[in-house]
Amino acid sequence: MKQLNFVIIFVICLALVLFGIENTEPAVIRFVEGKQIQAPLSIELILAMGVGAVLAWVFSVWSQLQRQIEAGQEIRTRDSRIQQLEDDIERYKAEIQEQQRLLPAAATEAESAEITES
Numbered sequence: 001m002k003q004l005n006f007v008i009i010f011v012i013c014l015a016l017v018l019f020g021i022e023n024t025e026p027a028v029i030r031f032v033e034g035k036q037i038q039a040p041l042s043i044e045l046i047l048a049m050g051v052g053a054v055l056a057w058v059f060s061v062w063s064q065l066q067r068q069i070e071a072g073q074e075i076r077t078r079d080s081r082i083q084q085l086e087d088d089i090e091r092y093k094a095e096i097q098e099q100q101r102l103l104p105a106a107a108t109e110a111e112s113a114e115i116t117e118s
Contacts, residue, residue: 016046 020042027041 016042016049019045 020040023041023045025041026038027044028036028038029044030036
């Protein structure tokens with residue numbers, strides 16, 4: 001994948017160099033009324049591509065940050081659910097132990113009731 005990225009970047013840079021060699025005539029850029037800059041067309045294109053690349057990078061970083069925030073929220077939700085389930089398990093274990101403790105006593109009472117009836 002790195003080789004493919006290198007080839008793509010190399011081809012783009014080569015195209016920019018060839019474009020710059022062929023387009024050295026000055027062109028005018030108007031930002032707002034009354035403000036203008038005159039520079040070779042190739043420089044203007046390279047600057048425009050640079051601004052586009054920076055904006056794409058900022059958007060990428062912003063998207064990654066949003067994904068990390070969402071993942072963190074999901075992890076916190078899962079952790080709280082895991083804690084709830086662990087609490088339920090402990091409660092169920094306590095209930096089972098209580099029921100097991102009461103079962104032998106009930107069996108002993110039934111045996112003593114049978115003995116008194118006989």
